[in-house]
Amino acid sequence: MDTWLSYRLADLLMFSPAIYARLFERLNDALWPGHVLLAGLTAAMLGLAALRAGSAHQLAAVMLAAAWIWVAWRFFGLYAEINLAAPWFAALFAGQAVALLTLTAIGPGLALGRPRRVRHWLGLGLATWGLALHPLAWWAAGRPLAGTELFAVAPDPTAIATLGLLLMADLPRRGRLPIRGILLVLPATWLLISALTWWALLTA
Amino acid sequence: MPDPDLSRRRLLQLAAAGLGAGWLPGAFGQDTHETNALITRRLPDGSELPAIGMGTWITFNVGSDPEARAGRTAVLRAFFEAGGALVDSSPMYGSSEAVLGHALSEIGGDPPLFAASKVWTPDEDATAEQVAQSERRWGLERMDLMQVHNLVAWEAHLAHLLEMREEGRLRFVGITTSHGRRHAEIESIMRDWPIDFVQASYSLGNREAERRLLPLAEERGIAFIANRPFQGGRLIDRVKRHPFPDWAREAGLANWADYLLKFLIAHPAVTCAIPATSRVDHMRENMTALRGPLPDKALRQRMVEHVRGL
Numbered sequence: 159m160d161t162w163l164s165y166r167l168a169d170l171l172m173f174s175p176a177i178y179a180r181l182f183e184r185l186n187d188a189l190w191p192g193h194v195l196l197a198g199l200t201a202a203m204l205g206l207a208a209l210r211a212g213s214a215h216q217l218a219a220v221m222l223a224a225a226w227i228w229v230a231w232r233f234f235g236l237y238a239e240i241n242l243a244a245p246w247f248a249a250l251f252a253g254q255a256v257a258l259l260t261l262t263a264i265g266p267g268l269a270l271g272r273p274r275r276v277r278h279w280l281g282l283g284l285a286t287w288g289l290a291l292h293p294l295a296w297w298a299a300g301r302p303l304a305g306t307e308l309f310a311v312a313p314d315p316t317a318i319a320t321l322g323l324l325l326m327a328d329l330p331r332r333g334r335l336p337i338r339g340i341l342l343v344l345p346a347t348w349l350l351i352s353a354l355t356w357w358a359l360l361t362a
Numbered sequence: 363m364p365d366p367d368l369s370r371r372r373l374l375q376l377a378a379a380g381l382g383a384g385w386l387p388g389a390f391g392q393d394t395h396e397t398n399a400l401i402t403r404r405l406p407d408g409s410e411l412p413a414i415g416m417g418t419w420i421t422f423n424v425g426s427d428p429e430a431r432a433g434r435t436a437v438l439r440a441f442f443e444a445g446g447a448l449v450d451s452s453p454m455y456g457s458s459e460a461v462l463g464h465a466l467s468e469i470g471g472d473p474p475l476f477a478a479s480k481v482w483t484p485d486e487d488a489t490a491e492q493v494a495q496s497e498r499r500w501g502l503e504r505m506d507l508m509q510v511h512n513l514v515a516w517e518a519h520l521a522h523l524l525e526m527r528e529e530g531r532l533r534f535v536g537i538t539t540s541h542g543r544r545h546a547e548i549e550s551i552m553r554d555w556p557i558d559f560v561q562a563s564y565s566l567g568n569r570e571a572e573r574r575l576l577p578l579a580e581e582r583g584i585a586f587i588a589n590r591p592f593q594g595g596r597l598i599d600r601v602k603r604h605p606f607p608d609w610a611r612e613a614g615l616a617n618w619a620d621y622l623l624k625f626l627i628a629h630p631a632v633t634c635a636i637p638a639t640s641r642v643d644h645m646r647e648n649m650t651a652l653r654g655p656l657p658d659k660a661l662r663q664r665m666v667e668h669v670r671g672l
């Protein structure tokens with residue numbers, strides 16, 4: 159244990175920042191022109207979540223789960239080539255997809271109302287960041303547009319937007335079960351892992 | 363225009379080292395004019411090994427990215443053209459072994475490769491399987507050197523590797539550590555087991571190996587591979603912020619990479635230093651250390667003091 163503790167985080171990093179960034183370029187290259195369809199599906203998910211029909215909310219939650227499954231399969235499938243821990247991260251994303259599908263089966267789905275409380279506004283901010291500003295921020299930071307990170311393609315904006323949508327959503331407690339809290343755990347865990355990865359990449 | 367006589371001389375040097383038969387450095391367009399012979403070190407079986415090798419941690423872990431793979435192929439080609447032989451990798455380095463295999467197949471011919479990889483698994487019965495996996499990934503029939511990586515399940519793996527060496531399925535067997543860890547355990551293995559190689563971190567910024575491991579390697583005739591010679595890039599980035607000293611240039615050192623690497627291979631117990639890079643220009647800088655005069659004891663001391671003062 160002492161031996162492990164004597165490593166810096168950067169010592170355990172097994173790939174370079176450039177190769178990590180290339181993952182997003184390669185994913186976007188492979189997806190293009192599917193980005194148009196992706197944008198349409200994302201808009202449809204938000205539209206369904208904003209409707210006042212229960213079945214629409216359930217479909218919106220299924221679409222959000224599909225985004226997590228897609229990232230688990232496509233992004234982490236590629237990431238696994240350079241990071242031995244990637245299959246564990248893929249399992250985390252698949253787990254969140256299962257949790258969202260469970261929300262569809264036993265709960266209200268993804269129902270977005272008009273923001274009223276601080277939580278809603280915080281959620282709106284995070285969702286806006288994940289869905290729109292995160293890719294623009296990478297572009298502004300100097301990544302080529304083809305290498306930017308998009309919701310439902312890259313894990314960070316997917317997790318950020320999901321946190322936001324879950325904070326905005328009406329998710330009543332079921333008995334003693336804090337549904338929202340449970341659904342926030344895996345996206346927050348991923349963002350912690352991602353933050354540590356970036357910390358290591360930037361301090362290597 | 364390459365000088366055929368020099369090329370022939372170079373080939374003879376490598377052939378004599380048991381490394382270059384059938385492969386002509388410079389065959390890929392590099393000017394082969396040289397002023398100095400390669401610096402080589404004698405291995406436990408009497409063969410010679412060029413004293414600058416190549417590591418692959420991080421730098422060769424690029425997955426299936428075709429653009430990055432082409433870049434690493436160019437780096438490996440530059441390494442061979444400059445006279446390098448020992449390439450070190452590990453199954454722990456992600457896709458590095460597969461990327462090396464791809465680069466070797468792209469380069470083709472019969473480069474003077476000395477293939478070194480590692481066994482890295484807690485499964486004590488998986489030694490031969492991991493050796494076979496490395497052979498498959500590199501596209502080779504036999505690895506030159508297999509090492510127990512960071513002493514993971516080392517007793518069982520070492521026993522299996524030594525058996526494989528006896529059966530002729532490997533040339534050499536070794537153990538590795540890095541970052542200055544577990545030197546007492548490494549030392550005890552060096553005393554008690556008939557290993558050929560030991561690999562540990564040694565650089566101008568981390569000279570811990572000089573205290574016990576290097577003297578013991580010399581005493582026991584164990585080849586020593588110095589890993590992390592630039593401390594993962596931090597050391598060379600730090601010194602490169604300063605002008606290259608005139609006295610070092612006058613002593614025959616060409617650049618900071620040459621300075622940091624020649625300091626290591628000038629130690630009588632060091633067999634090979636293995637810097638890693640993903641850039642051809644850096645590879646060429648590194649390989650300047652494979653030729654030219656080595657610093658003596660007094661100059662090495664001056665080199666230490668100068669870097670300490672930066």
